[in-house]
Amino acid sequence: xxxxxxxxxxxxxxxxxxxxxxxxxxxxxxxxxxxxxxxxxxxxxxxxxxxxxxxxxxxxxxxxxxxxxxxxxxxxxxxxxxxxxxxxxxxxxxxx
Numbered sequence: 492x493x494x495x496x497x498x499x500x501x502x503x504x505x506x507x508x509x510x511x512x513x514x515x516x517x518x519x520x521x522x523x524x525x526x527x528x529x530x531x532x533x534x535x536x537x538x539x540x541x542x543x544x545x546x547x548x549x550x551x552x553x554x555x556x557x558x559x560x561x562x563x564x565x566x567x568x569x570x571x572x573x574x575x576x577x578x579x580x581x582x583x584x585x586x587x
Contacts, residue, residue: 493523493524495520495523495548495552496520496523496524496525496526496535497535499518499520499526499551499552499555500526500533500534500535502555503518503526503528503533503555503586504532504533506555506586507528507532507533507585507586510585511530511532512528512529512530512532512582512585513530514529514541514542514578514581514582515527515528515529515530515538515539515540515541515542515578516528516529516540516541516542516543516544516578516579516582517536517537517538517539517540517542517543517544518543518544518545518546518551519543519544519545519546520546520547520548520551521545521546521547521548522547522548523548524537525537527540528582540574541574541575541578542572542573542574542575542576542578542579542582543572543573543574544570544571544572544579545570545571545572545573546564546569546570546571547569550564550569550570554570561583562583
């Protein structure tokens, strides 16, 4: 597992906290790997999910740090979404 994925799992776990997540979402960091968020928590994995969000490592880091707005990243093509848009909105609410 890459260092970027390891750090992203830690950052997402911290953001999620004790809130938990009852859906399933996958982040694909281009050239690095995938991260799953579901009822089991956050982990490096490439399982099926209700929504898949794909971005470069730089974009993903900016979103996690609050420097890049996820909606703006999506609208400008820096973040792509495949699957349930409602699930992506729910995830954004939990991680905000």
